[in-house]
Amino acid sequence: MEERPLNPVVKQVLDLGPPILFFIAYLRMRDQTYTIGGTDYDGFIVAAAIFVPILLVSIGILWKLTGKLSRMQVFTAVMVVIFGGLTVWFNDERFFKMKTTLVYGLFAVILGIGLAQGRSYLAWVMSEFLPMAHEGWMILTRRLAAFFAGLAVANEVVWRTMSTDAWVKIETFGFPILMFIFLWLQIVSLHRFVDDETPEPGDG
Numbered sequence: 001m002e003e004r005p006l007n008p009v010v011k012q013v014l015d016l017g018p019p020i021l022f023f024i025a026y027l028r029m030r031d032q033t034y035t036i037g038g039t040d041y042d043g044f045i046v047a048a049a050i051f052v053p054i055l056l057v058s059i060g061i062l063w064k065l066t067g068k069l070s071r072m073q074v075f076t077a078v079m080v081v082i083f084g085g086l087t088v089w090f091n092d093e094r095f096f097k098m099k100t101t102l103v104y105g106l107f108a109v110i111l112g113i114g115l116a117q118g119r120s121y122l123a124w125v126m127s128e129f130l131p132m133a134h135e136g137w138m139i140l141t142r143r144l145a146a147f148f149a150g151l152a153v154a155n156e157v158v159w160r161t162m163s164t165d166a167w168v169k170i171e172t173f174g175f176p177i178l179m180f181i182f183l184w185l186q187i188v189s190l191h192r193f194v195d196d197e198t199p200e201p202g203d204g
Contacts, residue, residue, distance in 0.1 A: 006066050014058045016176075022051040023172040030165070044164055045087060048096045052084040071125055072107075079103050097159040100171060105152035111145035136193025140186055147182055151175060 029043030041049075059077050063069050083099035086092075114121035115138070122144060123137035132140075155175070159167045 006062075010065070011062070014062045018051060018055040018058050019172050019176075021054055022047055023168060025050050026168050039091060041088070041091060042093075044093045044096075044168075045091060048084055048093070049088045052081055055080055075106075076103060093164065094159075097155075097167060100155045100175070101152045101159075104148045104155065108145050108148035108152060111141050111148065115141055115145065131194065132190070133193040136190045139193075140190055143186060144182075147179075151178070 025047040026044060029047050032043045032046075034041050034043070034046050055077060059069065059073060062073070079099055079102065083095045083102075086095040111121055114124075120134070120137040120141040122141045123132070123134070155171075158170050162170075
């Protein structure tokens with residue numbers, strides 16, 4: 001199916017809507033206990049369970065509107081379904097919190113494997129959207145691999161040492177803001193490599 005352009009505002013709503021709705025649901029439910037099928041679930045577990053179908057609907061709409069999903073979107077959706085399901089099945093919020101660590105950690109590992117092979121898997125995923133010289137992709141991949149590893153460690157520290165309230169706020173707003181700032185800084189610092197799709201042999 002041919003990819004179709006999407007209004008940036010609509011894309012932002014579809015990308016940011018699910019985590020924000022999870023945040024709102026958590027705030028409304030955090031002090032409540034819900035009995036479902038004879039089992040008591042706290043508000044966090046129920047909010048996590050609600051988040052899964054909301055995310056899938058959002059991704060489904062994105063696919064319908066654009067005709068394409070990125071590999072990262074598909075991977076994230078699979079992880080959310082798996083760990084959201086484990087959270088509800090075992091009635092244990094730790095699974096949902098660990099999901100973030102595993103997602104960031106696996107991104108770092110995958111990018112690191114490519115770097116060890118002298119390749120940029122990031123370029124493989126994103127080069128059609130951002131034409132950039134090979135040297136630029138390698139620099140960005142090294143930085144992003146380190147950044148994802150740092151986020152994975154940070155998430156472990158946050159959920160193991162801070163309150164659930166703090167984790168939800170950092171997960172919903174803190175990590176995305178850090179990601180936005182990081183990517184913006186990379187775009188500025190690597191601008192000289194953009195639009196150079198055929199670097200000279202000495203480059204890199």
